[in-house]
Amino acid sequence: MSRPTIADIAQRAGVSKGAVSFALNGRPGVSDSTRQRILRVAEEMNWRPHSAARALGGARAGAVGLVLARPARTIGVEPFFAQLLSGLQAGLSAHAVALQLMVVEDTAAEVEVYRRWASEHRVDGFILVDLQLRDPRIEVLEELGLPTVVLGGPGRHGRLPAVWADDRAAMLSIVDYLAALGHRRIAHLAGLPAFQHTQRRIRALRDASRRLGLAEAVSVPTDFSDAEGAAATRALLARSPRPTAIVYDSDVMAVAGLGVAAEMGVSVPGELSVVSFDDSVLARIVHPALTALSRDTFALGEQVAGALLGAIADPSSAQDLKTATPRLTVRESTAPPGLGRLTKSV
Amino acid sequence: MSRPTIADIAQRAGVSKGAVSFALNGRPGVSDSTRQRILRVAEEMNWRPHSAARALGGARAGAVGLVLARPARTIGVEPFFAQLLSGLQAGLSAHAVALQLMVVEDTAAEVEVYRRWASEHRVDGFILVDLQLRDPRIEVLEELGLPTVVLGGPGRHGRLPAVWADDRAAMLSIVDYLAALGHRRIAHLAGLPAFQHTQRRIRALRDASRRLGLAEAVSVPTDFSDAEGAAATRALLARSPRPTAIVYDSDVMAVAGLGVAAEMGVSVPGELSVVSFDDSVLARIVHPALTALSRDTFALGEQVAGALLGAIADPSSAQDLKTATPRLTVRESTAPPGLGRLTKSV
DNA sequence: GCGATTCACTAAACCGGTCTAGCGACTGGG
DNA sequence: CCCAGTCGCTAGACCGGTTTAGTGAATCGC
Numbered sequence: 025m026s027r028p029t030i031a032d033i034a035q036r037a038g039v040s041k042g043a044v045s046f047a048l049n050g051r052p053g054v055s056d057s058t059r060q061r062i063l064r065v066a067e068e069m070n071w072r073p074h075s076a077a078r079a080l081g082g083a084r085a086g087a088v089g090l091v092l093a094r095p096a097r098t099i100g101v102e103p104f105f106a107q108l109l110s111g112l113q114a115g116l117s118a119h120a121v122a123l124q125l126m127v128v129e130d131t132a133a134e135v136e137v138y139r140r141w142a143s144e145h146r147v148d149g150f151i152l153v154d155l156q157l158r159d160p161r162i163e164v165l166e167e168l169g170l171p172t173v174v175l176g177g178p179g180r181h182g183r184l185p186a187v188w189a190d191d192r193a194a195m196l197s198i199v200d201y202l203a204a205l206g207h208r209r210i211a212h213l214a215g216l217p218a219f220q221h222t223q224r225r226i227r228a229l230r231d232a233s234r235r236l237g238l239a240e241a242v243s244v245p246t247d248f249s250d251a252e253g254a255a256a257t258r259a260l261l262a263r264s265p266r267p268t269a270i271v272y273d274s275d276v277m278a279v280a281g282l283g284v285a286a287e288m289g290v291s292v293p294g295e296l297s298v299v300s301f302d303d304s305v306l307a308r309i310v311h312p313a314l315t316a317l318s319r320d321t322f323a324l325g326e327q328v329a330g331a332l333l334g335a336i337a338d339p340s341s342a343q344d345l346k347t348a349t350p351r352l353t354v355r356e357s358t359a360p361p362g363l364g365r366l367t368k369s370v
Numbered sequence: 371m372s373r374p375t376i377a378d379i380a381q382r383a384g385v386s387k388g389a390v391s392f393a394l395n396g397r398p399g400v401s402d403s404t405r406q407r408i409l410r411v412a413e414e415m416n417w418r419p420h421s422a423a424r425a426l427g428g429a430r431a432g433a434v435g436l437v438l439a440r441p442a443r444t445i446g447v448e449p450f451f452a453q454l455l456s457g458l459q460a461g462l463s464a465h466a467v468a469l470q471l472m473v474v475e476d477t478a479a480e481v482e483v484y485r486r487w488a489s490e491h492r493v494d495g496f497i498l499v500d501l502q503l504r505d506p507r508i509e510v511l512e513e514l515g516l517p518t519v520v521l522g523g524p525g526r527h528g529r530l531p532a533v534w535a536d537d538r539a540a541m542l543s544i545v546d547y548l549a550a551l552g553h554r555r556i557a558h559l560a561g562l563p564a565f566q567h568t569q570r571r572i573r574a575l576r577d578a579s580r581r582l583g584l585a586e587a588v589s590v591p592t593d594f595s596d597a598e599g600a601a602a603t604r605a606l607l608a609r610s611p612r613p614t615a616i617v618y619d620s621d622v623m624a625v626a627g628l629g630v631a632a633e634m635g636v637s638v639p640g641e642l643s644v645v646s647f648d649d650s651v652l653a654r655i656v657h658p659a660l661t662a663l664s665r666d667t668f669a670l671g672e673q674v675a676g677a678l679l680g681a682i683a684d685p686s687s688a689q690d691l692k693t694a695t696p697r698l699t700v701r702e703s704t705a706p707p708g709l710g711r712l713t714k715s716v
Numbered sequence: 717g718c719g720a721t722t723c724a725c726t727a728a729a730c731c732g733g734t735c736t737a738g739c740g741a742c743t744g745g746g
Numbered sequence: 747c748c749c750a751g752t753c754g755c756t757a758g759a760c761c762g763g764t765t766t767a768g769t770g771a772a773t774c775g776c
Contacts, residue, residue: 027489029762040726045764055724072489076431077762079422080731086492087470106452113473122492124433124468127459143373143418146432146468250655280655287657309596309626310656311633375732386756391734401754423732426761721774729766736759743752 028069037065048073079145087122088332089147093134093154094127102248103275103304104321108175111325112151119333121148131156135164142168148336149173151328155181155220171335175328177344179220185335185342187328190349191221194317195228195271197352198299202269203236206360207297211260211267212243213253213277225273225301242267246277253277257284261296268361269297275306278314282357293359303353312356319350374415383411394419425491433468434678435493439480439500440473448594449621449650450667454521457671458497465679467494477502481510488514495519495682497674501527501566517681521674522567523690531681531688533674537567540663540696541574541617544645547698548615549582552706553643557606557613558589559599559623571619571647588613592623599623603630607642614707615643621652624660628703639705649699658702665696 030044037044039058046053047062048071054062079085090112092105109125116123124147128134138161141147149171152161162182165172174181177188202210212229215222226243233241244260246252253272260267261284272278278300282292290296292312300307300316307314327347335342376390383390385404392399393408394417400408425431436458438451455471462469470493474480484507487493495517498507508528511518520527523534548556558575561568572589579587590606592598599622606613607630618624624646628638636642638658646653646662653660673693681688 030764031762041763042727042765043725046725049764053724058724072486074426074762075490075492076422076425077731078764080420080426080733080762081764085422102452106448109471110473113471117472117474122470122472125455125459125471126463126468127456128463140418144421146421250651254655276651276655279652283655283657283659305596305622306625306652309600309622309629311629313629377732387733388735388757389755392755395734399754404754420732423761424734426732426763427734717776719775721772723772724770726769727767730764732761734760737757739754739756741753741755743750745750746748 027074028066028071029074030071033062033066033069033071036069037062084336085145085148086120087124087147088116088149088151088329088336089124089126089138089141090151090153091134091137092125092127093129093131103306104302107304107321108153108325108328111322111327112329113325114322115326115329116333121333131160135161138164138168142170149332151175151332152181152184155179156218157220157223159220171332171339171342173328173332173335173342175324176221179224185331185344187324187331187345187347189319189324189347191224192228194301194319194350194352195225196232197349198271198301198317199229199232199236199238199241201352201354202271202297202299202358203232203238205269205297205358206362207238207269208361209239209265209267209269210241211270212241213256213260213270213272213281214243214245215248215273217245222273229271246273248274248277250276250280253280254284257281258288261285261288261290266290266296268295269299269358271299271301273301275300275302275304275314275316278302278316279306279310282310282312282314293357295362297358297361299352299358307355315352315354315356315358317350318353320348323347373420374412374417375420376417379408379412379415379417382415383408430682431491431494432466433470433493434462434495434497434675434682435470435472435484435487436497436499437480437483438471438473439475439477449652450648453650453667454499454671454674457668457673458675459671460668461672461675462679467679477506481507484510484514488516495678497521497678498527498530502564503566503569505566517678517685517688519674519678519681519688521670531677531690533670533677533691533693535665535670535693536695537570538574540647540665540698541571542578543695543698544617544647544663545575545578545582545584545587547700548617548643548645548704549578549584551615551643551704552708553584553615554707555585555611555613555615556587557616558587559602559606559616559618559627560589560591561594561619563591568619575617592619594620594623596622596626599626600630603627604634607631607634607636612636612642614641615645615704617645617647619647621646621648621650621660621662624648624662625652625656628656628658628660639703641708643704643707645698645704653701661698661700661702661704663696664699666694669693 030041034041034044043054044062047059153175155176166182172184174184174186177186229241244256285292285296300314303316303318307316376387380387380390389400390408393405499521501522512528518530520530520532523532575587590602631638631642646660649662649664653662
């Protein structure tokens with residue numbers, strides 16, 4: 025027999041399909057002795073539920089959806105995503121929930137996938153990332169009515185619950201640290217300006233600079249690619265006076281910036297301090313090792329998974345969850361400004 | 371109405387459910403005029419198929435499975451996987467097929483997921499990666515009977531079709547290049563010894579060394595982590611005489627090795643040439659940029675996706691597919707040996 | 717001791733599609 | 747003109763579960 029069904033079990037155990045269903049799902053309606061017998065038979069026949077049949081009856085699909093609207097090639101580049109994915113996986117597989125992943129070209133296609141998956145009952149919920157300034161996806165997801173957890177905030181994300189880290193506080197801690205080292209000219213290589221977190225970081229840096237009486241901080245938007253990171257770094261280092269510290273929104277860009285500094289003969293951390301807003305192996309293994317904001321992205325993924333599973337189990341329980349504020353891990357790429365020239369002149 | 375079914379469409383169009391099914395699936399059984407009318411009504415009502423209902427009838431699940439047996443945290447670290455995933459995605463989404471991804475602890479758990487997904491009709495096929503020496507998964511997948519494509523080979527993978535690149539030729543090209551530069555002592559930081567491709571690379575290096583009359587090449591197995599990459603590099607550089615070139619099986623380890631060399635005062639490429647068997651942004655952005663084997667991993671993913679979709683459409687058509695042999699991209703991390711000491715002494 | 721309630725279980729509807737058997741109308745061949 | 751074959755469509759079984767209404771027996775309360 026290729027695949028036993030509950031009808032087979034019912035026949036073998038001498039009961040009805042309904043009784044088998046009750047027994048297998050641990051709900052009342054059968055006596056303990058019958059339940060045990062049914063479970064034993066099911067075990068013997070190596071029965072597994074047919075997910076489609078279950079889903080058809082209106083039950084869970086046993087999967088959640090993650091749709092990314094980015095050029096497919098760039099996904100592999102970002103350690104952040106890979107880490108997040110790992111964490112999500114860990115959180116989901118513990119509850120035998122699978123992750124349906126799809127990478128699409130743009131937001132329009134992304135919305136289309138949400139609609140399709142929802143109407144096909146393919147997933148029980150969604151994870152929404154890369155929150156934009158006025159995000160059209162929120163409205164769609166609210167309308168679809170499937171449990172959804174937003175990664176990012178605080179900010180505009182409608183009635184959808186969010187899991188977020190305090191980006192603002194994190195950026196402030198970086199600026200405080202650099203200012204304490206003596207830096208007065210801090211630059212910022214930001215990410216895509218359409219993203220909410222990019223704007224939050226830019227604003228936090230500007231506010232902190234004013235408060236501490238630093239030179240007006242310059243934030244340069246990029247597309248997160250190593251190419252733009254390198255180009256923007258080149259432009260910044262060509263300025264006069266040039267910044268003594270640069271904060272990078274991603275570690276890929278920070279490493280690219282490190283390369284540019286070496287190429288231009290600017291010593292790190294002697295003449296330029298480098299801070300990455302993202303930590304990963306990358307930040308650890310380059311030389312000099314990068315001072316970076318350690319956000320446990322893996323744990324973040326786990327938390328998002330947990331929040332989503334919670335929202336699926338009980339939609340009314342959903343609420344925002346603030347995760348640990350990222351902490352600065354100081355390595356070798358930061359130092360007081362001017363140290364490089366000083367040692368040289370000595 | 372929350373979600374129109376084909377029964378709703380049938381009623382509205384004044385036909386039977388069967389006719390609607392025929393029309394929507396483009397199969398004969400209805401006249402052109404009726405078909406047009408049904409399609410128009412379906413469009414108006416914004417109908418979408420219910421994937422579970424379809425799957426229940428024995429049709430496609432519309433998804434393929436990828437199970438990785440690795441510690442979840444390490445997935446994020448490997449650019450290779452992220453790239454592969456991107457490529458798979460691209461190949462699959464073009465045909466509206468989703469990817470079910472699951473990360474598990476070990477091979478036993480992996481096999482269990484295969485069984486579960488197959489019996490739950492959750493996927494139409496599998497992608498098998500990280501081929502091991504005597505791989506127990508192959509037998510299981512053959513027994514399950516679902517179309518499966520193996521990534522890696524040539525070698526033992528039963529009757530399952532494989533997509534593979536010529537690792538041996540690639541390794542030979544690296545050794546030829548290093549030997550032509552004048553290197554005689556080449557070391558190799560390999561991956562997990564249980565993997566087939568690790569053994570193939572080790573063997574290729576040994577064979578090439580003999581053929582070219584080089585010193586016996588030493589291959590050090592690792593777990594692919596940056597930590598072991600660094601430790602093994604330290605051990606190699608402490609030898610006397612130390613190797614003048616090291617080939618790393620992954621770029622993460624190569625970058626870690628670069629760091630160790632800097633820390634030990636060994637100049638790259640002056641005193642040590644470094645080659646990575648994997649190319650990614652990582653190899654491009656570090657300093658010195660790494661000479662690396664460029665395997666278009668994204669394209670590889672696309673090819674695997676294509677092969678699997680083909681095998682699903684027509685299982686008898688499945689056959690092995692050899693992809694382009696990776697080519698060496700020379701950057702700044704390789705040079706003739708002894709150059710470093712030479713320039714220093716001048 | 718008798719009606720009411722609980723308990724264990726069965727039969728069958730149901731979810732939303734696919735697919736097959738069959739039926740009436742039309743067409744073509746001899 | 748009649749029979750066979752094709753066309754266009756319908757009715758209904760079917761996939762493998764869940765869930766509800768219903769049934770017979772045992773138990774309870776008074």
